[in-house]
Amino acid sequence: QKEVEQDPGPLSVPEGAIVSLNCTYSNSAxxxxxxxxxxxxxxxxxxxxxxSSGNKEDxxxxxxxxxxxxYISLFIRDSQPSDSAxxxxxxxxxxxxxxxxxxxxxxxxxVKP
Amino acid sequence: NAGVTQTPKFRVLKTGQSMTLLCAxxxxxEYMYWYRQDPGMGLRLIHYSVGEGTTAxxxxxxxxxxxxxxxxxxxxxxxxxxxxxxSVYFCxxxxxxxxxxxxxxxxxxxxxxx
Numbered sequence: 001q002k003e004v005e006q007d008p009g010p011l012s013v014p015e016g017a018i019v020s021l022n023c024t025y026s027n028s029a030x031x032x033x034x035x036x037x038x039x040x041x042x043x044x045x046x047x048x049x050x051x052s053s054g055n056k057e058d059x060x061x062x063x064x065x066x067x068x069x070x071y072i073s074l075f076i077r078d079s080q081p082s083d084s085a086x087x088x089x090x091x092x093x094x095x096x097x098x099x100x101x102x103x104x105x106x107x108x109x110x111v112k113p
Numbered sequence: 114n115a116g117v118t119q120t121p122k123f124r125v126l127k128t129g130q131s132m133t134l135l136c137a138x139x140x141x142x143e144y145m146y147w148y149r150q151d152p153g154m155g156l157r158l159i160h161y162s163v164g165e166g167t168t169a170x171x172x173x174x175x176x177x178x179x180x181x182x183x184x185x186x187x188x189x190x191x192x193x194x195x196x197x198x199x200s201v202y203f204c205x206x207x208x209x210x211x212x213x214x215x216x217x218x219x220x221x222x223x224x225x226x227x
Contacts, residue, residue: 043218046216
């Protein structure tokens, strides 16, 4: 079993839809959880960062962490064509001095006008 | 503010050739990383550095060497390129290596080995 599982999609939605992206993980030592957005032919850019269980909201984006289920989600409200990208979840062990992020494989999202 | 800059952006090599990929960051970050990204495999850590003059192996280090002679630069070398090293290479940096210091990425180097 991979440490981090993420459905690669592709996921296609109409403009204005609510998008739900998810990752599951197996290692209960993960404490920090991130979502990166990667546009075509660009590097990943940090979108959301959370620590511990619960929700974090930033504009149209909400990151949710459920440690008891080892499940994290990213919700995008009122999706826009500019949200079309690949979304990567990433997580790191608590107190990991080596900074080794573990990435999911990414979900490719397409928002149609 | 340039952030993380990678050079070159594209390169085609023949099997057995050598080359060096350069990563430069202007954020005074201590930690730097080299990843490769392959279809269906996601991002995998090759090598990383926790400060000037240090390097360490990541998940897939074989066939690569790195050097961090200056804090702002992290070099990735391929001594004898193989077709299996065809990939997109990303450099990243972070202020520290613990969980609350996110990594910032460059835009990648697309490398093809024929």
